[in-house]
Amino acid sequence: MLAMALALATTGGGYLLVLAVIVPVIGMLLSLVVGGRHAERIAFALMPAGLGLALAIAIEVWVTGQPLVYILGGWPPPLGIALRADGFSAVMLVTAALVIAAAGYFARGGFATPPGVAEKRAPLAFWTLLQGLWAALAVVFLGGDLFNLYVALELLTFAAVPLVCLDGRPETLAAALRYLLFALFGSVLYLLGAALLYGTYGTLDIVLLADRTAAEPLVAPAVGFAAGLMTAGLLAKTALFPLHLWLPPAHANAPPPASAVLSALVVKASFFLIVRLWFDVMPGLASAAVTTLLAALGAAAILFGSVLALRQARLKLLIAYSTVAQIGYLFLMFPLAIGGHPWSAEAWSGGVMQTLSHAFAKAAMFLAAGVVYEQLGHDRIAELRGIGRAMPMAIFAFGLGGLSLMGLPPSGGFAAKWLLMQASVESGQWAWAVVMLVGGLLAGGYVYRVVAPALDRATVALKAPASRRREAVALALALGAVLLGFAPPEFFDLLQIGRPVAMAALR
């Protein structure tokens, strides 16, 4: 009960959580109000602040060894609303701040308001939406209330969808509509589920719900269906196979910085909520049937996504299908990390590590593909021979990102795969380890398809001069994925803070 009491009161440093949400919200609103070329300036002014706040939260969580909590207005749930940050939220916040800053820096110039013009639609929309997306992510990672999280998810969807069709080409509009429609289906299911939960327990606060579901010996039918509806809704937004119809066109047609953010962060947000749901809200209901089903879909995603990536003719579609595959890995964590087994902690770390390293690697690859597209005027894989010499840093970034996707050391992808495979062997669930290996081999194939011809010595006709700055941004993100492979043990301790089972042991 002590832990619960702690989770329902503001802790020291809790105000940081409020700031982390408010800063991007202010940025978004201010950009809308003052408009024009100021939107970009506001975004750049606030990005360091947001990153600093995220880091401060991570340090605070790490130092205190406890999740941070802030109770809004001093009204404890179920009356009031809580913001909470555990180890997973903290690292996701930092990752989001870094990837958004990188995407923003990459977009500079591409989405600049031309001199002499007071305001242009695309730049204003881009910078405002980017900040809106960032605010939504912050709420998703910190929100402690399922309705709040619903609002955040909607904000996220409404910020993400227009980013897909910023340039207004017909195919991007079609892709955005597809995305919007399917995401709305997902929202409806989630909302239905949340209503069922509220009807049963009279609260939507995560900590209170966890307490109440744990107290009941039998699962009420409404709760079972709530779990199914909410999870299915979130899976639709995560684009887990076979619910990925919208992802390849949306991610492949968006402008590169938007693709990077969508693939690296936006799909992770709904995944994050699925983790919250099954690990925090109703860990007792996560039966072997549920976790196996989720992981089986994940395994199918890995195989289908990777094979489809191998067969794409366009670079950005290849990367998008690779995202379909990499999302699959995330779901292997469910049967492995649920419960208090000796291997659960490593599986949890592995799943989080996969989330982080894929965020960096995939953002780097989409930005690298953006550089390629910008300079060649196309991204047909068959015509990429010799581009390594024209844009060495971009190809290097793509290769390093690929290294992480393949799960080769040194990279975060390797650390993630190592931990997840270790857990699957120790728990006797061999099949997942085999799927991960096959996925790694297929990833090797699709990375090779791009990198090998790129390194050839051939002359290429460039349409635009190389932008070393943009290449450097992609490379920096890729190096982030590599650096994760060198994470010290203390980093993994941070990831464990607030992990439900770890907390249960404290009680």
Place this chain on the structure above:
Amino acid sequence: MSGTGTLGTALLVATLAVPLALLLACLSRRLRNNMPALLVLAPLPGLAAALLALGGMPLAFDQPQLGISLALDVPGALLLGVAALLWSVTGAYAFTDLRGKTNAARFSVCWLLTLTGSLGVFIVADLLGFYLFFALASLPAYGLIVHDDDDPAARRAGGVYMAFTVLSEAFLLLGFVLLAAGESHGSLQIRDVVAALPQSPWRDAALVFTVAGFALKIGTVPAHGWMPLTYAAAPIPAASVLSGAGVKAGVIGLIRFLPFDTAMPGAGEMLVVLGFFSAFYGVAIGITQANPKTVLAYSSVSQMGVIAAVLGMGLAAGDHSVALDTAFYAATHVLAKGALFLAVGVTAVTAARRLRPTLLLAAVLALGLGGLPLTGGALAKLAVKAPLGDGVVGLLANLSAVATTLLMLHFLQCLARTAAHEQQAPAGLAVPWQAMALASVAVPWLLYPFAGGNVADALALAALFDALWPVLIGAALALALRRWQNRLPPIPAGDIVEPAERAFSASYAVGSAMERADGWLRQWPAAGLSLLAIAVVLGAATLFGS
């Protein structure tokens, strides 16, 4: 800690740090373009560390905070020393060979990466570090093999090489995960996980996957197809270091990870069978080949088979001494095979009438692989005599020496045919070749005492006779082969690679079926149904599952 201890630690670190520093220097365009001249220096700290370790100083560097753990024992030092020597001398060869070539800078970068991995595997003491250096010794070598991008054979060889390499990495990853899972204290030191292996609940699976990973690297049949393609396509210096030093990453892997302290007759015997099958298979296909580089590659398949067989005997008997014996055997192979590839390069730019000294020297090295008395090969055969024993296995070993002699005489014949018309090899190529050839004659004698051998035994009359008769029989068979050479069936280099490629192409059908399925699943009705089905099934699973 004494002064030499500090020096030893510094040299261990420098073994990796110096090539990495040179890699960093490659960030500068000017330095990158001049890098070929520095390749000769990169492996020298490794050579010094090996000499120090052979001098009786056990070297170690342990930094758990950084996740690095290095150690050098005698088997590691034997291999590190000769590998560093080969990398250095061949680096000098490469400097001349690369002059005026277009991809020199890229070649240097790949060279340094591969070198770091190739030397790193001999000195690393922890599991994850080994995996890292093993990958580094394998993957960047692609850039060494596909040096000439316009050569379709090189591109094909590079693709095949990558496929085998990535497969080997995958097997090793699973093997290592199983090894680590079997160690209950959470240690990732190689010696701890191997010590815990015999009691591990995952013993058999761990062994199978780890050995499979290394078998792919050393080209044990049926995982040998990449070797002939790769060595034939790669430029001479690349083929030399990959066949000499690179492949030994797999050998040191087997030496380090097989649990010799516990007798495992079943696993050991399987390795023996596999090894000898490779040993004879390599020769059987090798004699049908005409390209001297391909012949050398098949000889590697055969020689690595012998090493696998010796290790298998040690595993079956629980005899730890085979680690040192095979390390010595492999060390002589590093020198001889590396030098012979340089001979191929020098011959190609030497006029036929000036060829005699080169051919003579090459003949000594080539027949040395078959165990010609007084050569390093004879010492190597002597070193592995005890673990192989006098029975059937010992006889098979002698027959494999006969077969190797036959193959090597065939190689010399093929080599002589490749001579140039009117040319003299530039000193920048000839001198490294001669240096390497001399080293491969002399260095085994210097190293033999460190491998527990006695030079006097090697000079005893009985030992000389034991070494001589397989060579004589092999020579007689070579005469017969010469007569019936044209009756041998033509077999493409890489023999089973072509059918494997066809099978691989056939698998594209699976891909297109999956593509059709994906197209169907991404239709609105299918996706909507999936969504509802998932919601219902998940709900039911929640209700009835718990």
